[in-house]
Amino acid sequence: MQGGLTVAGMDLERAAGDPWGRGFLVAGLGNYGLRGTRHSVGMAILNHLASKLSVADQWRKDRRCCADVALATLGETELVLMKPRRLMNINGLSVLGAVEAYGLDIENIYLVHDDLDKPLGKVALKLGGSARGHNGVRSCINSLHSDSMVRLRVGIGRPAGDTAVDRYVLGMFTSAEQELLPQVFDQAVQMLLEHIQQDSCQSRGAPRPPASAPLLGEDT
Numbered sequence: 001m002q003g004g005l006t007v008a009g010m011d012l013e014r015a016a017g018d019p020w021g022r023g024f025l026v027a028g029l030g031n032y033g034l035r036g037t038r039h040s041v042g043m044a045i046l047n048h049l050a051s052k053l054s055v056a057d058q059w060r061k062d063r064r065c066c067a068d069v070a071l072a073t074l075g076e077t078e079l080v081l082m083k084p085r086r087l088m089n090i091n092g093l094s095v096l097g098a099v100e101a102y103g104l105d106i107e108n109i110y111l112v113h114d115d116l117d118k119p120l121g122k123v124a125l126k127l128g129g130s131a132r133g134h135n136g137v138r139s140c141i142n143s144l145h146s147d148s149m150v151r152l153r154v155g156i157g158r159p160a161g162d163t164a165v166d167r168y169v170l171g172m173f174t175s176a177e178q179e180l181l182p183q184v185f186d187q188a189v190q191m192l193l194e195h196i197q198q199d200s201c202q203s204r205g206a207p208r209p210p211a212s213a214p215l216l217g218e219d220t
Helices: 013-015 038-052 088-101 136-143 165-169 175-203
Strands: 025-028 060-062 066-076 075-084 109-115 124-125 150-155
Touching: 013 088, 025 038, 025 066, 025 088, 025 124, 025 175, 038 075, 038 088, 038 150, 038 175, 066 088, 066 175, 075 088, 075 175, 088 136, 109 136, 109 175, 150 175
Parallel strands: 025 075, 025 109, 109 150
Antiparallel strands: 060 066, 066 075, 124 150
C-alpha cells in the first residue's frame, strides 16, 4: 500500500455494538440516487477513499443512520466511511445517526462536499464555521447542534452565463471537467488521510487549532 498505510476492512455488526470513541467519521455529502452530479462530488470522493483504503467492496446499508457505510482502519485509527441515503438537505440526519450508532465525537467528523466558491481543481480543508450557504453542511450543523466539524471543500466553480445555480449543481460534469476529476479525487483523498493522521496524533496529546482556523490547502 502506498504511503505505508495499514488498512483493513472490519465487520459492520461487530463494530456496531462497540463504541469507538476515538474513531473518525468521513461523510460524503450529496443527493442519494444522483450519482455523478456536481452536488454529489463528496460521495464520489468517498468511493475513491474506500478504494484507497481497500474497502471498496465493503459498503453496506446501515439502517440506523440510513446510509451506506464501510469500515476501515488507518494505522491505529478507526474510520467510518459514510454516504447518506437521503437528499442533500437532510444529510445531517444520517450523520447524526452514525455519531450515535458508532459512539463518535463530533470533533472527529469530516464532511466532504462541493463548493461553488472554489474553481474545479481547488480542494481545501477547514475546521468549523458557518455552512456558507451549503444545504448539506447546514443540515449537519442543525442536526448535531455544532459547527466544529472539519470540512473538505471541493471546488466545482460557478455556472457561466444565465444558468441557474440549482440546475448547475444538479447537472453532470462536462467531458472536460471529467478529465480533471481523477487528479481532484487523488488530491482530496491524500489531504483527508494526512489530516486524519495528524488529527489522530493531536487527540493523544497536542490541542487542536481553534474553530474556523484555516488548515491544509485553505485560503488565508
